[in-house]
Amino acid sequence: MNCANVRDLLMTDYTDGELKDKTAGKVREHIATCPKCKEFEEALKNNVISPLKSAGRKKPPDFIWERIKSRIITERETAPRKASLRILKPVFAVPVVAVAVFTLIVITHFYRAAGIGTVDSYMEEQASFIANLDGVGTETNGLGTSIEEFLL
Amino acid sequence: MENIPRDLIAKAATGETAAFREIYEKTSVFVYNVALRITGKSNDACDVTQDVFIKVYKNLHKFGFLSSFKTWLYRITVNTAINYKKSEKKHMEKRTDYNTVANSVFTEETARESVDKESGRERVSVLLDALNPEQRACVILREIEGMTYREIASALGTNINTVRTRIKRAREKLMASVGKG
Numbered sequence: 001m002n003c004a005n006v007r008d009l010l011m012t013d014y015t016d017g018e019l020k021d022k023t024a025g026k027v028r029e030h031i032a033t034c035p036k037c038k039e040f041e042e043a044l045k046n047n048v049i050s051p052l053k054s055a056g057r058k059k060p061p062d063f064i065w066e067r068i069k070s071r072i073i074t075e076r077e078t079a080p081r082k083a084s085l086r087i088l089k090p091v092f093a094v095p096v097v098a099v100a101v102f103t104l105i106v107i108t109h110f111y112r113a114a115g116i117g118t119v120d121s122y123m124e125e126q127a128s129f130i131a132n133l134d135g136v137g138t139e140t141n142g143l144g145t146s147i148e149e150f151l152l
Numbered sequence: 153m154e155n156i157p158r159d160l161i162a163k164a165a166t167g168e169t170a171a172f173r174e175i176y177e178k179t180s181v182f183v184y185n186v187a188l189r190i191t192g193k194s195n196d197a198c199d200v201t202q203d204v205f206i207k208v209y210k211n212l213h214k215f216g217f218l219s220s221f222k223t224w225l226y227r228i229t230v231n232t233a234i235n236y237k238k239s240e241k242k243h244m245e246k247r248t249d250y251n252t253v254a255n256s257v258f259t260e261e262t263a264r265e266s267v268d269k270e271s272g273r274e275r276v277s278v279l280l281d282a283l284n285p286e287q288r289a290c291v292i293l294r295e296i297e298g299m300t301y302r303e304i305a306s307a308l309g310t311n312i313n314t315v316r317t318r319i320k321r322a323r324e325k326l327m328a329s330v331g332k333g
């Protein structure tokens with residue numbers, strides 16, 4: 001095992017206890033006889049490993065739980081509404097709209113065939129009536145209002 | 153982190169707040185400290201911790217005991233903290249005015265910490281500052297949480313070799329930053 005191999009292992013597996021005993025033993029043997037690698041190991045330990053290892057843990061502030069609790073309560077209140085909205089997912093929207101359009105076509109045909117279909121002519125009458133109102137001027141405001149109410 | 157009993161998870165999954173609180177008590181120190189070391193700021197660590205537990209709460213019913221709860225929580229914590237750190241970096245690069253403000257806050261916090269604690273405390277933040285979020289995560293889970301490469305790999309959803317490489321690069325950077333590289 002040469003210095004480069006030893007330093008690679010010092011940077012990783014040896015230091016982190018990931019080596020098998022046999023390989024770890026070889027690294028230890030090398031360090032014991034190589035002052036440069038011994039120095040490298042010490043620099044690594046003192047400057048990099050120890051400061052991080054000795055970093056204490058902090059207690060999370062109490063208000064975090066309070067915030068989480070209130071978010072949970074909000075979640076719980078809004079969750080059922082979300083569930084019902086799922087019915088309107090795009091996946092469902094396509095067949096729903098398709099069925100609606102189909103039904104409308106069938107109904108229209110049925111009414112036309114039955115001779116009840118005077119809807120078109122009724123709309124035409126209404127349209128021309130409203131168009132005429134514009135030309136009547138401001139004196140007939142009362143009538144205009146009532147027509148608007150009727151149409152609404 | 154201590155083990156979380158299966159029945160406690162099951163109870164919490166049904167929406168029992170007391171059970172969820174117990175899980176929080178057992179795991180929040182881990183979540184908060186990993187978040188703190190990855191983000192580098194206590195305010196951000198609070199936001200991340202809150203986000204993590206809301207994610208856990210929302211997804212607990214989907215957790216099928218196929219993986220370990222701990223691994224699941226490790227992963228949510230690390231991902232949330234890394235994403236937080238990255239999105240913050242993006243914001244800071246776009247807005248220089250905000251950058252200055254955030255930096256001053258960070259300096260204040262660091263200064264306060266060095267007054268509160270022994271000098272080793274501040275060194276940690278300074279050291280970790282030299283690393284990218286992924287390297288930070290690996291080093292933190294290894295040094296502060298004492299996890300094995302295998303545990304870190306599953307927490308990060310990656311393989312052992314990637315973990316090893318990140319740890320090596322991180323330590324090389326750290327060695328260089330203290331002038332002993």
Ligand SMILES: [Zn+2]
Pocket residue numbers: 002003004006030034036037
């Ligand atoms: Zn050597």
